[in-house]
Amino acid sequence: MKSKNYYPLMLDLQDKPCVIIGGGAVAERKAESLIEAGASVTVISPVCTHKLVQWAESGVLEAVYETYRTQMPQVQQAVLVFAATDRPDINEAVRLEAEALGKLVNVADDAERSGFIVPAAVRRGRLLLAVSTAGASPAVARKVKQELERSFGEEYGEYLELLQELRLIVQRMVSDTKLRQEMFRRMLDWELLPWIRSGELQAAEKDELIRRIELEPTPETMERIRTWIQHHT
Known part of the structure; x- marks a missing residue:
């Protein structure tokens, strides 16, 4: 198969x-990543993991404790x-209904039948690094993700927030597009990441910057x- x-x-x-559709460990992982993205999540399953139940009780997501059936409004309304x-038979029924409704559907452990797949992802604030092997080897995707986690630490979140703040200042004060781009390029030469990693970049230094x-x-x-x-570094 191509x-x-x-x-x-x-x-x-x-x-x-x-x-x-589903309430096990796979569904829990899917729900967690969707919650991180700010989605409005509904889980449909007669039985759910303890974590999914906790999220439902705290209002983080909605749980429908029923067995999947066709024409459920939650499926019809979903993005x-x-x-x-x-x-597998339920997953196939979900896929067929979703596709008939023109929905994008992901089938667990079946990339070929899925309309989309979810990459392994590393989040560092505004930085999102995604890794996919097109379904060939999720284990390899996880391995690369772990390597990225080691290479890109939590400091990248603070780094990008600071760059965003400085970028908005430059955009507000400099009207010439080429001049702005040159300033942005030179920002990338600053040794901000080592300064942030050291823990010595404080509010006073940011204000001075x-x-x-x-x-x-x-x-x-x-x-x-x-x-x-x-x-300073």
Whole structure:
């Protein structure tokens, strides 16, 4: 069978309805990643893991403690459908209904029959690194994910938040697009990550960094800031 060529895409699922058929460990993992993305999650299963029950009781997701049947409103309203039971016949029924409704559906452990697959992902604040083997070897995807987790630490979350703040300042103060791009490029030469890792980049230093940019937002200032940062790391 010819392998699929997947189209990489980052979806905005904030408050979007997503439904998971199944209540086991696989369904729990699917639910967790959807919750992280801000989706409105519904799990349909007569029995659910303890964690899924806890999430339902705390209002993190909605649980429908029933066996799947066709024409359930939660499936009809969903943006994404996940078939994650341990019953191949139920998973197949979910897939067929979802496809008939024009829904994107993911079938657990069956990439070839899925309309989409979920990559292994590493989140560091705004940084999202996704790894996929197109279903060929989830174990390899997990191994690469672990390597990325070691290479990209939690400091990247703070780093990107700071860059975003500085970027907005430059956009507000500098109208020339080429000049802005040059300033953004020079920002990437700053040794901010080591400074953040050291734990010595505090609010006072961030305020001084912002003050220097606002005082004179030019590429030359960015270069002087690079030297200033070097003296602190």
